[in-house]
Each structure stands twice: as C-alpha cells, then as structure tokens.
Amino acid sequence: MKFIKTEIPEVVLCKPTVFNDDRGYFFESFKKNTFENFIGYPVNFCQDNEAKSTKGVLRGLHYQLPPFAQSKLVRVVKGSVLDVVVDIRKNAPTFGKYIAIEISEENKYQLFIPRGFAHGYVGLSDEVIFMYKVDNYYNQEAERGIIYNDNFLGIDWKLDEKELIISEKDKAQPLFKNADIFENNKTY
Numbered sequence: 010m011k012f013i014k015t016e017i018p019e020v021v022l023c024k025p026t027v028f029n030d031d032r033g034y035f036f037e038s039f040k041k042n043t044f045e046n047f048i049g050y051p052v053n054f055c056q057d058n059e060a061k062s063t064k065g066v067l068r069g070l071h072y073q074l075p076p077f078a079q080s081k082l083v084r085v086v087k088g089s090v091l092d093v094v095v096d097i098r099k100n101a102p103t104f105g106k107y108i109a110i111e112i113s114e115e116n117k118y119q120l121f122i123p124r125g126f127a128h129g130y131v132g133l134s135d136e137v138i139f140m141y142k143v144d145n146y147y148n149q150e151a152e153r154g155i156i157y158n159d160n161f162l163g164i165d166w167k168l169d170e171k172e173l174i175i176s177e178k179d180k181a182q183p184l185f186k187n188a189d190i191f192e193n194n195k196t197y
C-alpha cells in the first residue's frame with residue numbers, strides 16, 4: 010500500500026498493491042501497522058459501513074460532533090464516486106478548503122478522512138457500492154451536515170444539478186457559515 014498526503018496533509022490517499030494473475034486479483038485492503046506508521050497515531054476502527062447508490066446520488070456533507078467525531082477510511086468496490094472532504098477545523102491552515110478525488114473499483118484508491126472533516130460523495134457510475142470504516146460509533150444526535158452546494162465552499166461535483174439525487178435531509182443541511190464546526194486544530 011502506498012500512502013500519499015493530499016493537499017490537506019492530514020487527509021491521506023492510500024493506493025493498494027494489487028496482485029493480478031490468471032484467476033483475478035488479490036490485495037491487502039487494510040493493514041493496521043503500516044497504516045498507523047504512516048498516519049502517526051493509533052486509529053481504532055470499530056464499525057464498517059456499506060452503501061449502494063446509483064449515478065447522481067449525492068450523500069453528504071456529513072460529520073459527527075465530538076465526542077462522537079469519526080475518522081473514516083473509504084473505498085469503492087463497485088463503480089466510481091467523486092469523494093469530497095472539507096476541513097471544518099477552525100484555525101486549521103486549510104480550514105474551509107476541500108479536496109475532491111475520484112475513487113473507483115478501477116483505481117482501488119482509499120481515502121483516510123480524520124476527525125474534524127465533513128465528508129460527502131456523488132455516484133459517477135450507474136451502480137456504486139461504497140464501503141468504509143469508522144473509528145467511532147454512529148450517533149444520530151451528534152450528526153451534523155453542510156449543504157452540498159454551499160457558495161463559500163464552491164464544490165465542483167462534476168455532474169449537472171439536474172442529475173443529482175439528494176435526500177430531503179441533505180437538501181435541508183445548513184450553510185457552512187451556520188454549521189457547527191470543530192474548535193481549533195486538534196485531534197478529536
């Protein structure tokens with residue numbers, strides 16, 4: 010697995026080493042020791058999630074407030090998505106910045122999203138199976154969000170507005186300026 014710091018250095022792109030042969034392929038999709046060696050601190054994932062989407066389904070931008078904040082290690086096993094991560098750590102040098110990376114069945118990329126970030130993704134293929142690990146349990150009361158088309162963030166989701174399929178909950182998310190954001194730049 011190769012680990013690459015993104016433009017937001019705490020957000021890490023993970024590129025697996027894939028072993029192809031005439032039967033198909035094999036790769037180690039997660040290895041705690043090499044992952045933590047690169048990240049530089051322990052991450053104890055406690056829950057795995059899976060979501061199926063179709064093209065244009067946009068989930069997000071979501072996060073959970075401390076003490077229920079979640080780190081996420083996300084990947085796509087079917088199709089492709091544009092994965093978007095927004096820095097919501099007040100006083101962080103990249104506060105309010107976002108990165109967008111295509112993650113797919115094809116490239117097998119994974120993205121590590123630490124606590125202190127909002128996360129969302131949009132399906133780019135007809136069928137998407139999205140799988141991810143989180144290091145804190147789901148807590149509905151602590152769930153918060155930011156509207157996907159916030160003007161300050163100016164996220165380019167790559168698809169036309171009319172192609173997007175968004176839940177009523179996500180259509181009602183607040184603007185970035187009104188969101189409950191994280192205090193200071195510390196690990197939660």
Ligand SMILES: Cc1cn([C@H]2C[C@H](O)[C@@H](COP(=O)(O)OP(=O)(O)O[C@H]3O[C@H](C)C(=O)[C@H](O)[C@H]3O)O2)c(=O)[nH]c1=O
Binds near residue numbers: 072081
């Ligand atoms: C996230 C979650 C949801 N649920 C239940 C709650 C709802 O009854 C149903 C669908 O939940 P929701 O519409 O919040 O699912 P997504 O829109 O995919 O939410 C996720 O989307 C963005 C991209 C994320 O990064 C978060 O992991 C998460 O917020 O699953 C659970 O039971 N456990 C969970 O961990």
